[in-house]
Amino acid sequence: MVQLLGEFDCKLDAKGRLMVPSNLKKQLPNVEAEGLVINRGFEKHLVLYPKNVWEGMVEELSKLNQYEPKTREFIRYFTRGATSLTLDAAGRVNLPKSLLESVGIEISDDLVLACQFDKVEVWSKKAYEALFDKEPENFAFLAQEVMGNKNRGEDGK
Template structure:
């Protein structure tokens, strides 16, 4: 499981150091794609294959939402790997989407990880902290409890 929060910098060539603790969970090959809230999602290859298979099961012929979701996620997906220094290249289109310039935060969220612009992550994190009790109580209806 991918977990934790790590701060890194993107270099001038668009390369990002993947946190050492996450490299084993991500594996040699992984996928980076657009995520919700203007972050990037990073999927281990096996998780990506499962996710993509489920997405492909949606009828993009007759379901406009499924078509748009597939375009958004699959259209932005890039196969990624690590160089000898543990870095991966974030393509310019994905850097632009997530507004990644220099300081980024890598956040593990279980089956995948997210890459955030540091300022955007801090705003998102503050928003979550303000409403955590409400969020948690809402999940209790689904059988989740602390």
């Protein structure tokens, strides 16, 4: 399983191309051959997936019950706009204008690439920094809420 680390400040060029930072590219050894997939995130950001990670997610989605309307709706929204990307000779990927517009990223925006496990979130720098303006007053309490019962069984013991 891919374990990506780091946050990277980037900028789109005038043609909407993003230079994949060398330290990130080193963590993606087959990226030149396999490429990436980009799609919308759950908030106002985009997500870059290594091709094999995206394929695993699609495989999981294909196992869901297609006869349930909520399942079809989720799949439709989740996969809407998904686009394969290939790196050019200079190590850049061309981000689709429709996806950029859908999350409010403009060509002139500074970006942050934020690694999360096996994917990379793509945020406008302003939106990313605004996330942390809402940082919980007591992060330890949030950690307890999210992770506190991790080692407990179903019966709470």
